[in-house]
Amino acid sequence: MRFTTVLKALVGCGEAAPEDAWFEEESQVIVVAVRLRGRARRRCGVCGRRCPRFDAGDGRRRWRHLDAAGLKLFLEADAPRVSCTRHGVVVAAVPWARHGAGHTRDFDQQVAWLATECSKSATAQLMRVAWRTVGAILTRYRRDADVGIDRLAGLRRIGVDEISYRKGQKYMTVVVDHDTRHVVWMADGHGKEVLRRFFDALGEQRAHRLTHISADGAEWIADVVAERAPNAIRAMDPFHVVAWATDALDEERRASWNRARRQAADPDLARRLKHSRHALWKNPEDLTERQSAKLAWIAANDPRLHRAYLLKEGLRMVYRIAKAEGMAAAVAALDRWLAWAQRCRIPAFLDLRRKIKRHREAITAAIAEQLSNGLIESTNTKTRLIIRRGFGFRTADAVIALVMLTLDGNRPTLPRRQLT
CATH class of the missing domain: 1.20.1320 (phosphoenolpyruvate carboxylase, domain 3)
Structure with a gap:
């Protein structure tokens, strides 16, 4: 087996051609130098369009990859800038990492999977990253996972509730689909304005297709439901x-x-x-x-x-x-x-x-x-368990990202695992 074959397996990205690899004894890390293949070059880091090269940027940079043999592994490549007609001068896209991220996609995916299965501190220790970095990766991974997915499509029967996630009257609003039993929307805060944001995202046409909405006796829910979903039957849990x-x-x-x-x-x-x-x-x-x-x-x-x-x-x-x-x-x-x-x-x-x-x-x-809020109450219980298991979160965005990754029916999987 050739050494380049081993390097390709380590990199795990078909659009990246490995050029060299070395071990840095002082920092105890492995570095694999890669270059982009022809079709992947000179693409906007934001939209992915082919663009003319602008300059060399800040030169070569590194991305943290999955560990190899218990050692940290980094991918190193040129990071030129391109001139995009839509986004201006930006760093060129690389297929193994998200734009602006310091970790590869495989690394992000494994962190996301670990965070849904164990505590946040255990994830940080196993992946050898900072505690706050886990929350940032979850937010980034969830934002990327949402592309092309419309969780609000086909909603007919939903449940609405609020959940306290921190001391000091810190609440989140949760919307669950009774038919799929998945969380479809979450937002920081509660009250009429927050719930109106859900109906804004849903749209007037789809809101009129809602048939049943279960909730508790909160007046702010009843008022917004009457205002934005007049055809829906409100069911008192x-x-x-x-x-x-x-x-x-x-x-x-x-x-x-x-x-x-x-x-x-x-x-x-x-x-x-x-x-x-x-x-x-x-x-x-x-x-x-x-x-x-x-x-x-x-x-x-x-x-x-x-x-x-x-x-x-x-x-x-x-x-x-x-x-x-x-x-x-x-x-x-x-x-x-x-x-x-x-x-x-x-x-x-x-x-x-x-x-x-x-x-x-x-x-x-x-x-x-025969409609109750039992489903959303169980969702609230699972959310509190996720928060306790993570030993707290700095921001509501990190909580929402982890809850959505766990309960929206699209849980992350381990990267580069073949089905058996």
């Missing part, structure tokens, strides 16, 4: 409806505990009410024997708190009836629950009744279409 009931129940539990504490007739009563949260929150079928006994004790000693618990379970039962008996029975059960909540004389559940009545159309739409 069942998880958030039941969570509202749980919050109302916990508010009443705290009120009962404070009443018992102020009366001070029986200190044990206040203490037992304070520690009854888990028994009240859990589903009846999941209660332990001890928690069931505590519920029975609450029913005997605090009928008002027990009534709040039954109201919470009654709202959960609406969704169970929907699965077992259908839409009509579920709507009738919801009407009965609203009537019950109206006369319960518990302030937290009176407020909840008004909220549910305000979102009644979206709630019944979710029941009729």
Whole structure:
């Protein structure tokens, strides 16, 4: 086997012809000198068009490549400048690296794959790059991977939510396709202006083709959906409806505990009410024997708190009836629950009744279409796991790049691996 054959295998780019290779003992790196073949020469680094040569630029430069035998490997080549009619004087393109990057495409691809499979610090240590360089490579790789891909094509049923990714009220807006189960859009921030940016990217024509949009009860989502997607049915996520009931129940539990504490007739009563949260929150079928006994004790000693618990379970039962008996029975059960909540004389559940009545159309739409935000909630959980696994990120762009690479259905693969 000829030495040039080995060098070609190391370079891994058919448009680059290896000329020489040497080992620099002081820095412990391998350098492979390459030159561009005829068709790849004198192309604009931005658009790739053939252009006339302008000058030699800054001379020869190096690009970090995949390691060889545990040693850093660099490709070295001339970096002339060309004169592009569209982009002016720019450095000529090289096929093994992205314009303006100091790493080869294979190097970027391996970093992207590692980042989706392990922690960011482990990726940085294995690839021997700076911690921040991993985030920059992810952003660059994702931007390049997005070329020619329209993730918003064919959207019909989507879910919208927000997720906190850093302390200090730092949020991102996430849009998921219910049909493909992939993340299709993410942006830093939340609110009406951010969601309008999604509909701007989607376009008016495609926005009118949306049929269903699931979300929580956030008013900013409802307002923008009504404004930009008038043909879509907004479905109120069942998880958030039941969570509202749980919050109302916990508010009443705290009120009962404070009443018992102020009366001070029986200190044990206040203490037992304070520690009854888990028994009240859990589903009846999941209660332990001890928690069931505590519920029975609450029913005997605090009928008002027990009534709040039954109201919470009654709202959960609406969704169970929907699965077992259908839409009509579920709507009738919801009407009965609203009537019950109206006369319960518990302030937290009176407020909840008004909220549910305000979102009644979206709630019944979710029941009729069997649509929930469970998919996007699982996406949020995976996003938090990705952030924790990466031990934090400096910018939202790096978080978005990694989440999209992991969850958009187009995960990176290891470079130059043959399928077996």
